[in-house]
Amino acid sequence: MKSARFITAAALTALLVQAPGVALADETCQSPYMAKLTGEEEFVYIWTLGMEGLGDGSDKLVTVDSRKDSPTFGQVIDVDSVGGRHEAHHGGLSDDRKTYWVSGLDTGHIFLFDIANDPSNPKLVKIITDFTEKSGVVGPHGAYALPGRVMISGLSNAKDRDGPTGLVEYTNDGEYITTHWMPKGEKIEGVKLDTVADGYGYDARVLPRKNVMLTSSFTGWNNYMTDLGKVVKDPEAMKKFGQTMVVWDFHARKPKQVLSVPGVPLEIRWAWGPKNDYAFTTTALTSKLYVIHEDKKKGDWAATDVADIGDPSKLPLPVDISLSADDSTLFVNTFMDGTLRVFDVRDPFKPKQILEKKLGNQVNMVSQSWDGKRFYFTTSLLSKWDKKGKENDQFLKAFYWDGKDLKPRFEIDFIKAELGRPHLMRFGSKSLYSN
């Protein structure tokens, strides 16, 4: 195996520039400020929501061995229960990849796991229990690595538990720094409004060379902690979903423009190429693929609807997406039909679907390996939104990707293993820390 080493996003970009044929993919949800490692991932860390009556019923971090020559290849090798159900959902790694931050959308607790000392055996080292008390934000969602800091994007607020929310910064050792509230209103000084700013939040991603941060929007605690069937039947509840994305001056942490992106834009993926000034997002309720791109003539940014994902009338519900490191291929999961759709996005404005593959009754997250050859999928969306009964698949499925199709590698049934509902995945490797 190629030895792992710290390598900056800039260096990764350089390798891509100099060897455009080399696919050096990164896992989904990576910050450009995070140390990268080359070589194969050895462990997959899965933040898993506890299910009542299953095992200990608690949220837990599950570590799976992904070393192909290991006697425990494809097996669970460590389980760290955090006690209780917090609505385990998202998180992320610190910029030095030493700490895996994972959070609960319901209780607002944030759990910091040390994955550096023994990457095969993560240890819970800190629990932040005053996230809402300190910030006023409810629903800590993504944990995005900044230099020496972590930015938590929220989903809701303590005042009314609806969608308006903020971004909360912490030091790498878990000390609160500050909160930036999402823009809200019909007129905001210094902000170009393409539509009314709804104040909602979900994902936050930075394109460093442009000093641009892009945020997307979901819904508040009142909706995400309510049964999905009940929400869709409630016209008032259905009005409380995000319809916007915000372009920020990242360095100043100031909003500059509010884009109209109807139908709940969720995950954001900036292209990696040094000249590719665009990002992809998908809308959950309207099932559209959007490109967010610079409009150099106007001197601002624009959101362009470039494709349907499946049949929007059937509400397939696009969830997680993953962009290959060479910006050529976009992988899109749709939750309701449990299907992966793969698009050729070499021309981002004319995507072509090249594969449609059903993975289960439901599917949510997708993570892609460093070299773009291995993929991992998990199933859970939210405890109140997952399917019920026999349709409630809960699995980790690992595949090889040959450029055209997925080939099975291993899978773990999280219900048979009495673990729960698997959600966010991150990769680890001993070689990163063994220099």
Added chain:
Amino acid sequence: MKFLAITQRLLSAALAVVLVAAVGEPASAHKGVDHSKPREETTGTESNTRLPTADTNVPQPVYEYKPSEAGSYKLPRIKEASNGKVLFEDSSKGTLVDLFGRRQVTIMAFVYTRCGDVCPIASNQMAMLHEALNGMPELEGKVALASVSFDPEYDTPAVMREYGSHFKSAPAKYVPWHFISPISVEEGNKIVQAYDQPVGRDKNNSAVLHHILRAFLVDGKHQVRNIYSIDFLDPSLLIADIKTILAEQHAGVIGQGGH
């Protein structure tokens, strides 16, 4: 325009350094030096350290934006800047907190002189910043730059002095740039831990330290107010941050006077 010219000149210098790395260094630059072993402390001025070089795989950072106007945004306190016992390039002893207390703003970057990738790029960025700041007489006595080694076993004061000589503007009229080493390996370990600076020694080559670049803006009250990766070590952005802190401290003085 002047700043652009400085940038272009220093970028050309940096590119020349990269080319040196690509085609082989001049013999005079590293004659007789075994870079895999720690050096004995020297006090002379002979040029026997190698030129700082950059891995050609690591590009110059690209900054395609204009930073917000100084003072139009806030830099929240991040944490208290940790102390540490250090040696300056003239071998005098001191501490980081003493250094921070001398000026209203200190920009401090962690580097090591044998680095072949990101450190020379960071030091080039610092050099551009240093030259620009030394064209601003209003900053006299208010700002300092510091490059702190996390390889004190090799980076003695003499090595740091030599390293610094390749980057410093001469003369430093208004803003000094210190090249500093921890007083011992143990102290160095404490400092990098306190600043959360990841460093790992390569198992096959002890001269290579794997790391990510961290630079800090520390105010005169020893508070870290910003942390930079190479992606934001942009001289124009750093100048905006420096002026933002100075404007804030000026406003604070006026406010106190009003009371």
